[in-house]
Amino acid sequence: GRSIVVLPSTTLDGKKSRIVAQLTKGAGVVTPRSNIEFVVTEFGIAHLFGKTIRERALALINIAHPKFREELLDAAKRVRYVYEDQILPPIYEPLYPGQWETYQIFPPDNQKVFFRPIRPTDERALQEFFYSLPDEDIYYRFLSAMKVFPHRNIQAMVNIDYEHEMAIVGVIGDIGEEKIIALGRYILDQKTNMAEVDFAVRAEWQGKGIGTFLLHYLCEIAKSKGISGFCAYVLASNRGMLHIFHKVGYVVHSHLEGGIYEIYFKFDEPAEQCITD
Template sequence: FFEFYPTEYVNDVYVISQHEKMVGINVGLEIDLTGQVCADSLGYRFYSGIGGQVDFIRGAALSRGGKAIIAMPSSAKNGEVSRIVPHLTEGAGVVTTRGDVHYVVTEYGTAYLHGKSIRKRCLDLINIAHPKFRNQLIQAAKEQKYIYEDQIELVWEQISYPEELEHYDTLYDGTQIFFRPVKPTDEPALSEMLYSLSSKSVRTRYMTHTMAFPHKDVQRLTNIDYRQDISIVGTVPMVSGDKIVAIAQYFLDPKTQAAEVAFIVQDEWQQKGMGTFLLDYITRIAEQRGVKSFYAKVLPINKPMLSIFHNSGYKVSTEFDGEVYSITYDLQKQEPKE
């Protein structure tokens, strides 16, 4: 049976919110870099009415376990126009305010904006824009002082996210970790992880006692050329977004096809098998891409990392200069199993 009610009831925010796990999916014509959504007009020309968008956005957000979603293609006019824009078109009306927007979804991914700073909103939205418009949006965001003026820009081919490298794995203690390539939007989360490291972890990774990780350095770790280099982060889900608990990277020298490799695992996540998995995982990626060898500098006090290398099953050469071990890890020669 069907029951019919007036819009005063059906679109009542309180009524909508009483449904657990209510998902409100609405569309937008364009969204600016701060999260304001236009859904009813093209400039001064009205395209449609407001409908129940605001009611269901707010009702779903108030629902226990609910989600408020704005879904839209990243571009219009056969890819000639970006729907994610520096500012709304003159005359366009704001249907859903930046304070109400939670999730924005395009064919390039999902951006969670609720409670985020303007800088983070910009980077998250640019990350789900059509790749050919991303640098234009970065330039506009710089001009509007929304993001750092030195924010790294990459060409389209460099920023095609390798979704096929996403992977779930279970640690020794049964915890499931989501491993994926790093994204430019990971800079705040990676900074948070780096600043949470103990002085010993900083020393073993960077061979220094410095505890400063400025924006200009961290952004180099999150803005990479996926065609050449690899950076895999291990994440656990949080209400505010992914929490990064580990990162493994290699940076390739195209002339020698040898890559420098490095790992960081947050202190409370060490001794759970994450380092072993990360070395194995980026080794498989490197082999598929024709990388010949890894090399790394490891301090003598970093015995867990030395053990991971030597137990990898590959031929490992080690030289010690009195202070640091130089490790060479040959991807073309596996040690015979006993």
């Protein structure tokens, strides 16, 4: 069986959070925390089973009513459940864009991958993903030889607003044992209304069409938000990524400088030809 606790995020009058940092003294406990698998509110699902205290606290804060999240985070910091510098995603409506969840099947062996917007609780899985990438792929992705992916850097990648910044992860495995095998992100430059994109796919999953799918999927999301187009910085030796951009279906403008292609394309310029220098 599975244990699921379902509750509204606030009391009926909306004045108190029903997700709390600590139980009041003497409160009755009928189910110990080690037995709770899911907690559900109108703001989402927290999967708690097998998670660390820090991950549990963050998962619960992120399904609390938004107006109580800051105070819950402060309380969690006071009892050292979470890092002192822990951040939360900026809040926009809708909170977690569940409409961008989808399954895709990839040939040749029909493997199913679940794609969804990244969540604050993906921090550890994202660190594991980056540590799994070969040095060359890290260099292609970050344009530098990154060796460590500490909390202070990774938390900014999982606590996003889904409005100016979007990250889609491809995951395999059951809920609670999910492994990230791909990541596609964009960050909007509000001045130009263009978003910078980047991608990474685990080595053993490359060449199946996942990178291509992620680019098209991010285009779809960005277009729905009125973004004008994408830009990217790609090493000249990264033939795979360049190839994916050039078959995206828009006129691709590119400029080579210092061994790095600066690429951009706009959604209102469907491809009949590619312009490169």
